[in-house]
Amino acid sequence: MEIDKGLGEIERMARSITGSKDISFSDIIGQSRAMIGAIDFAQKIAPTDAVVALRGDSGTGKELFARAIHEASGRSGSFVAINCAALPEQLLESELFGYVDGAFTGGCKGGKPGLFERTEQGTLFLDEIAEMPMPSQAKILRALQGRRVRRIGGAREIPYDARLITATNRDLEALVKKKAFRSDLYYRINVLPIHIPPLTQRRDDIPLLVEHFLFHLSSRLGRSARCLSPQAMEKMIHYPWPGNIRELKHVVERAHILCETEEIGEQAILFGSQTEEWITGCRVPQSGSGNTPLRVQMDIHERRILVHALKDAASIREAARRLGISHPTVLAKMKKHDIRMVRNITDGRTSDKAKINI
Numbered sequence: 001m002e003i004d005k006g007l008g009e010i011e012r013m014a015r016s017i018t019g020s021k022d023i024s025f026s027d028i029i030g031q032s033r034a035m036i037g038a039i040d041f042a043q044k045i046a047p048t049d050a051v052v053a054l055r056g057d058s059g060t061g062k063e064l065f066a067r068a069i070h071e072a073s074g075r076s077g078s079f080v081a082i083n084c085a086a087l088p089e090q091l092l093e094s095e096l097f098g099y100v101d102g103a104f105t106g107g108c109k110g111g112k113p114g115l116f117e118r119t120e121q122g123t124l125f126l127d128e129i130a131e132m133p134m135p136s137q138a139k140i141l142r143a144l145q146g147r148r149v150r151r152i153g154g155a156r157e158i159p160y161d162a163r164l165i166t167a168t169n170r171d172l173e174a175l176v177k178k179k180a181f182r183s184d185l186y187y188r189i190n191v192l193p194i195h196i197p198p199l200t201q202r203r204d205d206i207p208l209l210v211e212h213f214l215f216h217l218s219s220r221l222g223r224s225a226r227c228l229s230p231q232a233m234e235k236m237i238h239y240p241w242p243g244n245i246r247e248l249k250h251v252v253e254r255a256h257i258l259c260e261t262e263e264i265g266e267q268a269i270l271f272g273s274q275t276e277e278w279i280t281g282c283r284v285p286q287s288g289s290g291n292t293p294l295r296v297q298m299d300i301h302e303r304r305i306l307v308h309a310l311k312d313a314a315s316i317r318e319a320a321r322r323l324g325i326s327h328p329t330v331l332a333k334m335k336k337h338d339i340r341m342v343r344n345i346t347d348g349r350t351s352d353k354a355k356i357n358i
């Protein structure tokens, strides 16, 4: 029952992913030397079948690269992403490898093929691979070495034709040293690593990114193009950007909402805790007032509800239960709204009840 419910959720997530607009290398903004190097390398290896390891801090664009590589690969199948951190071990494995009839109580009658089998001629994106449980790591290694998978409970080895792209923001080398990540899998997936530099190492790209996001926001809202004042741009260029491009995108979006004038001033550029004041305080546009589109107002309220639930609950899972939505949905919404949890270590135990970074 649990398994089926989980699989349905994943399928919905996978569908929303494969159904979204195709991303190509032209959607990756960046002219700094570090970015040009990463883009050139990614373009070179895109048409091959090689496993790719995307490395980079949170919000640097790993998924964007993965999609662009798929688009340029010439593969006729779809791009399917799975977040290895969002599912418990059994569910992750049944999703990846599938299962035979009778493998689980509540499983589909007749069994079910996994994503390896179903991503025919496509790209399977294993996001946050460092969070994959050790036993599943061993199974992924087997699948990669033999280019065959065995469904859970089954004996038959089934060939697959998916290209694998992995991503992580963790220090895989340190995890291997600590024996928290299998070294044999590390060597197998890290053949073609692409390091996406953090935004602080490519500050030259900040004006380009700001312009890109402003242009898209304006055209989406049917307004004329807007720009940042020189002081606002200075503020953007000198900020440390812990959340990288995702954070920059949200800062630009908020500034766009807060400032009505054609030139956006520095008072509308809000970072970190200033944002908390903004979402919980009176600066939120009143429902139905002004020219703020409904979608934007809904986003603001969704973010506020999420922050309050996460602050009150003992864990992300508990917040999900209280809100009546699934754990992966909360994780996806946290990403969308750039809400990060800073883990507390108390009595040697890690807890999710933590300070929220917004």
Ligand SMILES: Nc1ncnc2c1ncn2[C@@H]1O[C@H](COP(=O)(O)OP(=O)(O)OP(=O)(O)O)[C@@H](O)[C@H]1O
Binding pocket: 027, 028, 029, 030, 056, 057, 058, 059, 060, 061, 062, 063, 064, 065, 168, 169, 245, 246, 249
């Ligand atoms: N170079 C870029 N040009 C334009 N948009 C970008 C660029 N890099 C990232 N983005 C945008 O920033 C957001 C975050 O990117 P993405 O989800 O690919 O990051 P990530 O590295 O996968 O992050 P995480 O580790 O948190 O999963 C997305 O909306 C993406 O479209």
Ligand SMILES: [Mg+2]
Binding pocket: 062, 063, 127, 167
């Ligand atoms: Mg990602």
